[in-house]
Amino acid sequence: MYKKRNEPPNTALQNNHGFIAVDDYDTRMYILPHLVNKEDRETIIAEHLSAPVGQATQPGAPAPLQSNALARLLDKLRMMPQTGKHTIIETKPWQEYTIGFLPGARGSPVQLSDERYATRAAAEHAIFLKRLSTLLEQYGIEM
Amino acid sequence: MTEKTLQPQDYMLRITGYSDKFSVRPGDDISFHVHSEYNESYQADIVRLIHGDTNPEGPGYKEELIHTAVSDMYPGKHQEMHIGGYIMVPHDDRFNLSSFTMCAYIYPTTPVVDTEGVPVGVQSILSKWDAEHDTGYGMFINEQGELCLKIGHGPGKIEEFSTGKPLFRKMWYKVAVSFDAASGKVRVFQRPYVTNTNNGHGMSMLHPVDDTQGEIQGSSYMGGPAQNDCPFLMGAATKKSCAGRYLNGGIHRELSEPMEIPIHTLKYNGKIERPKLANRALEDHEIEMLLSCQGIEHAPNELRACVIGAWDFVSNIKDNAASQSIIDKSLTLSHGQCVNIPVRAVTGFNWSSDFMSFTHGPHEYGAIHFHDESVDDARWDQSFTLTVPEGLPSGVYAARLRVNRIASADTEDYIPFAVRPPKTGSKAKIALVLPIFSYMAYANDNLSVNSVIAQLLTGRVPLLQPGDLLLNKERGYGLGTYAHYRDGWGVNTSSRLRPIINMRPKYIHVLSPSLWQLNADLHITDWLHEMGYDCDIHTDIDLQDEGVDLLKDYKVVLTGHHPEYPSEQMMDYYHDYQMQGGRWMYLAANGFYWVTVPHPDSNNLIEVRKGDNGTRAWTIEPGEYCNAFDGKHGGLWRVRGRVMSKLLGVTFTSFGLTYSSYYRRSPDSENAQCSWIMEGVGVDEPIGNFGLIGDGAAGLELDRYDLELGTPHRAFLLGTSEGHSDMFVSVSEESTFNARGYCAAGTGETNPNIRADIVYYKTPNDGAVFSVGSMSWTGSLSHNNYENNVSQIMQNVINGFIKDGPLP
Numbered sequence: 001m002y003k004k005r006n007e008p009p010n011t012a013l014q015n016n017h018g019f020i021a022v023d024d025y026d027t028r029m030y031i032l033p034h035l036v037n038k039e040d041r042e043t044i045i046a047e048h049l050s051a052p053v054g055q056a057t058q059p060g061a062p063a064p065l066q067s068n069a070l071a072r073l074l075d076k077l078r079m080m081p082q083t084g085k086h087t088i089i090e091t092k093p094w095q096e097y098t099i100g101f102l103p104g105a106r107g108s109p110v111q112l113s114d115e116r117y118a119t120r121a122a123a124e125h126a127i128f129l130k131r132l133s134t135l136l137e138q139y140g141i142e143m
Numbered sequence: 144m145t146e147k148t149l150q151p152q153d154y155m156l157r158i159t160g161y162s163d164k165f166s167v168r169p170g171d172d173i174s175f176h177v178h179s180e181y182n183e184s185y186q187a188d189i190v191r192l193i194h195g196d197t198n199p200e201g202p203g204y205k206e207e208l209i210h211t212a213v214s215d216m217y218p219g220k221h222q223e224m225h226i227g228g229y230i231m232v233p234h235d236d237r238f239n240l241s242s243f244t245m246c247a248y249i250y251p252t253t254p255v256v257d258t259e260g261v262p263v264g265v266q267s268i269l270s271k272w273d274a275e276h277d278t279g280y281g282m283f284i285n286e287q288g289e290l291c292l293k294i295g296h297g298p299g300k301i302e303e304f305s306t307g308k309p310l311f312r313k314m315w316y317k318v319a320v321s322f323d324a325a326s327g328k329v330r331v332f333q334r335p336y337v338t339n340t341n342n343g344h345g346m347s348m349l350h351p352v353d354d355t356q357g358e359i360q361g362s363s364y365m366g367g368p369a370q371n372d373c374p375f376l377m378g379a380a381t382k383k384s385c386a387g388r389y390l391n392g393g394i395h396r397e398l399s400e401p402m403e404i405p406i407h408t409l410k411y412n413g414k415i416e417r418p419k420l421a422n423r424a425l426e427d428h429e430i431e432m433l434l435s436c437q438g439i440e441h442a443p444n445e446l447r448a449c450v451i452g453a454w455d456f457v458s459n460i461k462d463n464a465a466s467q468s469i470i471d472k473s474l475t476l477s478h479g480q481c482v483n484i485p486v487r488a489v490t491g492f493n494w495s496s497d498f499m500s501f502t503h504g505p506h507e508y509g510a511i512h513f514h515d516e517s518v519d520d521a522r523w524d525q526s527f528t529l530t531v532p533e534g535l536p537s538g539v540y541a542a543r544l545r546v547n548r549i550a551s552a553d554t555e556d557y558i559p560f561a562v563r564p565p566k567t568g569s570k571a572k573i574a575l576v577l578p579i580f581s582y583m584a585y586a587n588d589n590l591s592v593n594s595v596i597a598q599l600l601t602g603r604v605p606l607l608q609p610g611d612l613l614l615n616k617e618r619g620y621g622l623g624t625y626a627h628y629r630d631g632w633g634v635n636t637s638s639r640l641r642p643i644i645n646m647r648p649k650y651i652h653v654l655s656p657s658l659w660q661l662n663a664d665l666h667i668t669d670w671l672h673e674m675g676y677d678c679d680i681h682t683d684i685d686l687q688d689e690g691v692d693l694l695k696d697y698k699v700v701l702t703g704h705h706p707e708y709p710s711e712q713m714m715d716y717y718h719d720y721q722m723q724g725g726r727w728m729y730l731a732a733n734g735f736y737w738v739t740v741p742h743p744d745s746n747n748l749i750e751v752r753k754g755d756n757g758t759r760a761w762t763i764e765p766g767e768y769c770n771a772f773d774g775k776h777g778g779l780w781r782v783r784g785r786v787m788s789k790l791l792g793v794t795f796t797s798f799g800l801t802y803s804s805y806y807r808r809s810p811d812s813e814n815a816q817c818s819w820i821m822e823g824v825g826v827d828e829p830i831g832n833f834g835l836i837g838d839g840a841a842g843l844e845l846d847r848y849d850l851e852l853g854t855p856h857r858a859f860l861l862g863t864s865e866g867h868s869d870m871f872v873s874v875s876e877e878s879t880f881n882a883r884g885y886c887a888a889g890t891g892e893t894n895p896n897i898r899a900d901i902v903y904y905k906t907p908n909d910g911a912v913f914s915v916g917s918m919s920w921t922g923s924l925s926h927n928n929y930e931n932n933v934s935q936i937m938q939n940v941i942n943g944f945i946k947d948g949p950l951p
Contacts, residue, residue: 057804
């Protein structure tokens, strides 16, 4: 019986180096500069806290648009791979929420944390902070 | 923080089910099939669903308990799903072979791992294999992705002979395994078969070929395979010969008697073509000869005599490829049946691209694609039956299930159904046609968990409810047309005969800040109820069956908040209704968009092929545009010359699955023919700057008028929404170039086509069409205790439409 593994060639191309390299460039050039400085970071965090899940347009006012810095950061964080990604679970309808972790592989349960939040918006902001902290950690920036 | 660490099952739904029908009339029977996760007993009751939105900012959840004979406690039963497509040829002793050859063309799509990198494990291509007792024989892909032959001699005694070379994903191969009992000689080979076109998006430059071409000759000294009573399966192997479940009726109508199916395992992802089984070890040239023909038509007589299975996947392709029967051209006539709807009408090993439809060149569409998550029918045991009481008003109802009578999110589920008026008719002048095909298309999309783009589409982290947790734990409830199978192929069929977790009252949908589909359609039933309108409920499946006659007695017809997936017949019938003087209210956006085909023998199964064009969850593979169920081109109705604006006056223009906006009145709303619609609404008053779906009446998906796309020339523009954020994007079918500043591809703040238009026009014989072009319109109806300008406009339109005589 054959038990050897049949790995594809170990090339930069097979390892999707092109995407990873440009993604890293984009992060360093366009996202991190708004996060390195604590004051800038806190401005972005405050902006997220003011409307964590978006808001409707009011007559006579412009549509509520996020700042470019926050929008780019959010898009980056939302694009992270599914495995282990944070999600929100409704534990008591309209009253209580917790944060969970996606399994990645299909057919595996969603894992739940012990954290509790009174609103979806609060859970959303908590996840934003966790994701932000993980991203900064990857680039050696202390939150 | 709590004292107890939460476990995945703590908030998971513990009960669910489905019904045999979705719509019934008084006197009809409807049966329910219930799964109880922990075998717990449950209370079942019939309730009328009035309003499914639990949002405390709205009128709240409303249901009415109906006293029927169903109300009782029932013993709960855990009912497994047996998912994954395969072909079954019933057990036949002639298949208990000592010497044999199996050969075919195959196109594996997960030879080692799935698209998420998760190992798929051993996959059976052709086998008479008992996986529990290790008996029989089979052609498999092993865990290393290599073609192999397994010979089972009994528990723990398995011989495996593999080529030692990995099969590549998306590549056609000629494969064969053989065993000669007299000499003990074994042969296994895999040979890539590459043309410029046949691999679809797979490689056409394979170099060096030895990376994946392999052959082994070996010897077995343990005698031939042990006999078993398993069926011969393609695309799976047998775990247990008899599951106690049967193919019977519906899409298996061609069977003359019920056929018991096995519990299957070792499921394969990929295509198989021209599978053959012979009762001796064949020489290379004999294998070549067999693989050169669909059946055995090229085989000389001596060779014909030893072929005991030659399944020809082309022979019953006619105007469609909907048959689930698999024809055996060998002398044994061992015909088979498809189980769990493996995909027919897919390109074969010889696809040249000369034919883009399987009906034009069926010989190039001789493959069947198997997916290990497909489902045609849960086939669960029936749990209880309701005989719909005479006199029960037409409405949306549900069997409410409560584990141990506990009303909580994880112990309670609803199986919805529609009660139609009696056949003798009713006094109602209004009909709401629920878009069941659309509910099916979105079934169990599970985008929150499986789709990385979900958070970008919605601009937030998805919310999971107890049903979503069950869906993830099970994986086996089958998917809908928004999902991909594990091999990356889009899910092109959807069945109603299994739990559809997101077709429920109280459900919050991932694609909306709140509601979508059935639960959002309950906003309409609630409003009609509160306003005192007498309305009959029908479904689009009823329309499919009964034609425009179903609608002829109604002055007004409504089609729900998102009727996106109509069949050709439904398109015709709605058009006929409009031509015959019907008055039609389209309270939706992105309706009548995808070509949707019910199986010719069952309206419980639909097919959708998402083509090159359109705002879509996936793109069909090269050459596979045509639906197996009717042979016609799939994709957008727009591509078939039936853009929705011909039927609605408005066409899909944008979506932003987030917060909404509002409308402004347009000058036509003051026209003498239209002003009655805006009675009670100030000229400068914003319309719908409130609501339960994203806080506004213009949202989720948006439609606009377009004279170039069939909007009737005398249509009026009553209102236009403004102020959609940059989360609202242009639809891809109109974004022919993505260029910065090119507004056709822009977002809400840059593209003036990103708006919802309220359009009104008259049709022949005093008919009319009123369209709102937004999916969140219905969420605004109940605002301020139903006193608001969206509700006012709706009352004006309905009151005007139900009057006899010409419109103003």
